[in-house]
Amino acid sequence: MIEFERVSKVYPYTDIEALHGIDLTIKEGDFVSFVGHSGAGKSTLVKLLLGEERPTEGSVLFQNEDINSFSHREINNYRRNIGIVFQDFRLLSNKTVYENVAFAMEVAGKTDEDIADDVPYVLELVNLQDKPNSFPHQLSGGEKQRLAIARAIVNEPALLIADEPTGNLDPVSTFEIIDILKKINKLGTTVVLTTHNTGVIDALKKRVVTLEKGKIVRDDEHGSYIIAKK
């Protein structure tokens, strides 16, 4: 589904190589966690996947198509096909819970009937069915992240990218989020997770790719969080 082919990334005006010679394949239905210290290259990896940044060398393929070659319109279509969850939630602050989810469907061109059917369903899936009219600033951190997940999955994406989704959350909320991610993966969605939360990785018992200084140092099928102490 996703292939990184000898991908390197050097940010302009710096000599720092954020990623170096990454070769990686993610299969459909996988649940892959990327771990590593800050600056190991996790965020760069996610940005390349989203098409926010272009690789300096190599290519990133999504279903055998080079993300880098997408036009403006194609990149919009592509992004509607993947769900994204961030550490800082990135919700639309002047839209309600319901509207935040509905917006993702609107831009994907879904009909009003589909929106009326699907939004309550995903809100129930993330346990926010009681707060459709709340605004993001009225929600707790865990609720915000659950809303972000609801928005990310409402269009039934083939891929869900979760970039440090639990970074701002307390332990209870963290495990709620992880449970939801597992549930989504079970329903057939490929999940890419970046984190440096040891507990999360150990509880998941899924594939773990460890990054260090822009390189893959470990790739374990049922990994745990093992990183050389600095």
Next chain:
Amino acid sequence: MNFIDLRRIIKSGFQNFVRNSFVSLSSILIMVITLAVATMLLLSRTVLNIAIADLENKVDVTVFFDVGVDEERILGLKSEVDVIPEVASSEYISATQALVDFRERHKDDELTLQALDELGGNPLGAMLNIKANNPEDYAQIAVALGDVGALSESSIQTIDKINYYQNEQVIERLLAITTGARTLGTVLVIVLSIISILITLNTIRLTIYSARDEISVMRLVGAGTKYVRGPFVVEGILYGLVSSVITIILFFPVTLWLGERLTLFFGVNLHEYYLSNFFQIFLILLVVGIVLGIISSTIAVRRYLKR
């Protein structure tokens, strides 16, 4: 863009407008100031032009004839004057009419009237009022009048005086003032319009700048250009709409107040002018406001729409 997209975009624009009420309010306030400046300039320019035209209209050249000059002779001179290209019109005032006018003008002045009665008969001569097409032409007309007078026989006895030569300085100064006022008015209109348009552009740019995070989120969700830009354009239109309505209402009391005080000075009632041109002014404000809103929001969003 289909109907559903359009409906969603408009709805979203309305929602943003209402929910960001503080931001909307400040944008509207700035736009009202812009439109008010524009209206003020529009009105004052018009009033100034009317006042200047009125003032220019008051200037004329009068030829005073000696007492007892034949009416026929004067009418002959009048037809010669009318031929001069610079002359717009001329009006013959007979000696009798001149006396009636004089009595009317001095009706509260017992002493003058008594003196007039004691003189007996009509001490006044006939007059010829001449108006020029352009105020600049009076000097030429006066010279031409001299020529006309010289050509006609015994003109020295017929023409008592031509008042242009007494008023020459006043007319020239007036001319300088009116020309200056017109130029100044035009320059002011242009400069102030540009300034206020720039301020509005910048205000809307700032409101959209504050929404740049939202825009990046929309992009990440996969929102196309129209879904990002559309609601902002709708907001811009709403700013223009609300601002022009506020401005047009605002000018009711303003022109009423100014009209009461300045009518005598300008020779035109601002409030009446405002009311009789209400729909034109409103249309201008509406178009300017909405176009300004659309342009500024489009420009402002554009920089955040890059990939």
